[in-house]
Structure formats: structure tokens, C-alpha cells
Amino acid sequence: MGQTASQPEGGKTLKVIGAGLSRTGTTSFGAACSYLLDGPCYHGGTQMLNSPESHIKRWIDIIRHTPVKGEADRKALHEGVKEMLDGYVACTDLPSNAFVEELMEIYPDAKVICTVRDPDKWWNSLAPIVEKGNLTVLSWILAPLPTLRWFRTYHDALDEGRVGELYFRPGEPQRPTRAMWDRHIEHLKKVVPKEKLFFYDVRDGWEPLCAILGVPVPKDTPFPKLNDAAAMETFMKKSAQRGMMAWAGIFVSVGVAAFTAGRYAQVF
Template sequence: MGQTASQPESGKTLRVIGAGLSRTGTTSFGAACSYLLDGPCYHGGTQILNSPESHIKRWVEIFRHTPVKSQDDLEALHWGIKEMLDGYVACTDLPSNAFVAELIEMYPDAKVICTVRDPEKWWNSLAPIVEKGNLTVLTWIFAPLPTLRWFRTFHDALDQGRVGELYFRPGEPQRPTRAMWGRHIEHLKKVVPKEKLFFYDVRDGWEPLCAILGVPVPKDVPFPKLNDAAVMEGFMQKSARRGILAWAGILLSIAGVGYTVARYAKVV
């Protein structure tokens, strides 16, 4: 998250569907899959926030076809997902982890690997963002920045679409909660054939992941250890500073124009 976006490669097809929730080592997992499978990995946060604005807008369009209410929705959903993920050997994190049912149908030879950690530690990592984050303030700060000015729209499309469909319940807060963990695992067991579903903790390193993929364990190559939370926090802080500076420039420009107009009016 927050690094350079990967580029799809012709001839590559999806071999790993990363089904883990955010804050479960998805960045490390994606880097490991990319190394083992010799191809690019689509890590949702990295791709969306480091790509041209058209990229996040396309995902918003895709999510607006969920919940699926018609054949047209279903066809648009499949076409959109394929458009975004073709050319990658693996995908992980949002938005792809919300489309596991569709992905396993579209890529039947792929393996579904859900990265896991202690559920309480997972929620303790996510809760401050969910409960204290102020999307309204961020929306205003990010408004001058390409791509990031779509962050709130993207977030709303998730909650009103597939994410809300899978994890929110009537009468409960319409946002991620601790219950999301169990509901996610239950959903995966429901939509993925048992022989294709694997659970993996990145703290266990190369061996179990290589066993799942049926590839040799790398020799003298350290397992990638990338801190999802720290990278995300650093990216958002840097982006917030960019937004504030952009607003300062806008306000100074407005003030400059106003001053010029006032002087001209006084002279006239």
C-alpha cells in the first residue's frame, strides 16, 4: 500500500485470489506471490491510490452494479473485474477480496488464499480508523488532489454495494465492525470449494505458502515484511499535507485575484 502500482503483463493470468481482509499482511503477501509466481500482483490500495484517476472511477462503476439485481449487473460486474485484473498473477486486499465468488468462477484454476491474524489484533488495528476517522474532513482536504478526491465516492460505493451486502446487517452500524471477521470467513467457506480454499499467516514465511502453491522454497531470499498499517498511515499523512498545500495555493490565488480586482476598481 502506498508504493508503486504494478502493471499487468500480457499472457499472465490470475493464479492466486488473495481473500484476506485489509490489515492481515496483504502487502507482504502480494509481494511474496509476485516473487514466487514471477508476475505482477494487484494490491488494491497500492493500485487504486497510485494509478490515474480513471482507475478508481472504474472501480466505482463496478461496485455500483452490486448488489447484483439483474443479468445486466452480473455481466457488467464480470466484464469489469476481468478488465481490471487480467494480466496479474495474484490479487489481494480490497476491492478484489470482495469479489471472491466471481473470481473463482472466472479463474477456476486459481487458488483462494485468505491471509489471517489474531482477530482481536486485526480489529484493534482497524478500529481507530473506522471509529475515529473523519471522512468528511478528508473529503475536503483531498478535494484538490486527482484520484484522492474520489476516495469518499469509492468508500461510499463499497459500503452501499458489495461490502455492505456481505458484512452489514439491519439495525447495526453501517460500517465495518468486529463481526466482519467472522462473516468474511463464513462467506469464503460458502462460496469457495473446500479444496481450493487456504488460510495463511504471513508470519509463517515461505514454507506454507510455497506448499500451497506447489513451488520451491526460495533459498537465501528473506520473506517480504511490509507493514500495511505504517505504510497506509504514512501515505495518508503525506497526502493530507499535499491537500492542505494545494488548498493554500488555491486560496492565495483567489486572494490575489480579489486584490487585483479591488485595486482596479479603486483606480477606475
């Protein structure tokens, strides 16, 4: 995950719908697509956490139209997704990988490329966060920080909307599980025409990706190798530190105000 959000460019349209789940090399994949297609890539994690607060709030509004219950939801969802992804040549990671069906309707010429890795290794990398993470505590820590204060609301909107719709089942834990991988692949094979669906491992480098896109293989440019998990972990640790410092400042300010008010009351 990079630290700078990409900006849309006029005249650019989506050519690649990145359908891979998080922790499948989505950052490297996005950088590679951006290079090959000469335009910005929308990487969900980077865009969400490094954009103005209005960005994540807009996505929350869009996601709340899922599951789609009628024509009004469908229209709002399509308009919202198009609004957020126009001007990019590719998209990857959440939330766009949850809207493959809608994106195919909006961008019928785009190819759907699902980044993959060993499913068990994927779950082993994600399980500690899912099973040991405490979103309630984290949301309190991040509450003083712009944009990040909306992270829990965004997460809940996905779980209650499209993510829950695709991957959660009654009687099971309402959170990601190992079964999410299989259900995701099953969903893609169901909704994406066979000729438009490609599976790609970033460890294979330029050649297979260039073959999918029909572009020349770069001769003197190494394939980007970016670590999604490490970048996110570093970002969240720094954000937690910022949150704790912000809370410390709030407590000090409240303490000073209370002390001053008490002294003022004694004088009068």
C-alpha cells in the first residue's frame, strides 16, 4: 500500500477490474497496471486512507445501498461506483473488488483480473488480524483522527452490505474466514464471462500480465514488488501512535480547562 492517493485523469477509462482479494499482491498489481496502461490505478487501501475524509464517507454512502433492494439502490450504486472510479485505468482491492458485476456493466470493455496466491497461505496471513484484532478498541484510538475515525463505520458498512452478502452465511461467524476465498472465486466464475476472467499471480512477473492486456513486455523495467501487509501494518502502527498522542492532548486540555475553571470559581 502506497502512502499517496492516485488522482483520476480526464480521458482515462477503466481497462482492468482488479478482482483479487486483499493480500494477494494488489499493490504490486496496481502499480504494474498503472505502468503498462499509462494511467492512474485506484488501489482501495491507499485511496481510502490517504484521501480527504469526504472520500471514505462517500464510499460509506454508496456501500449502504447494498444489498440492493430495488431500482433506487441499483441506480445509486451504479452512479456512485462510476463517480469514484472514472478517470482510472485500473482498480484493485476493496471496495472495488466487491463490485465486479457493477463495474462490468459500467465498463463493458474492461478485463477482470483476479490476483491469486496459495489460499491457505492467504488465510494464514489474514487470520491473526481477523481473530485477534479488536475493532472497537482500534476505533476509539483512531477517533480523534480525520478520515481514520470513519474506518469502523466503513468496515461495518461492508460487512452489513456487499461483503456480508457475498461471503457470510447464517450460523457462521460474521467475519472473514478461510471459506471467503472459495466463495470469492465461485462468485467471479458465476458473474464474469469466461473470456473476460483471468487469474494472475504477481510472482510470475510481467509476461503473463502483458499477455492478458495485449501489451509489450517491458525490457528494462523490473516488475514492482510492494508488500501490502508490511505497508499496512506500518501505516496502522503510526496511525495508532498518532491517535494516542491526540487523546493525550485532549486529556491534557480537559485537565487544564478543569483546573482553570476551579481556580476561577475559588476567586469568585
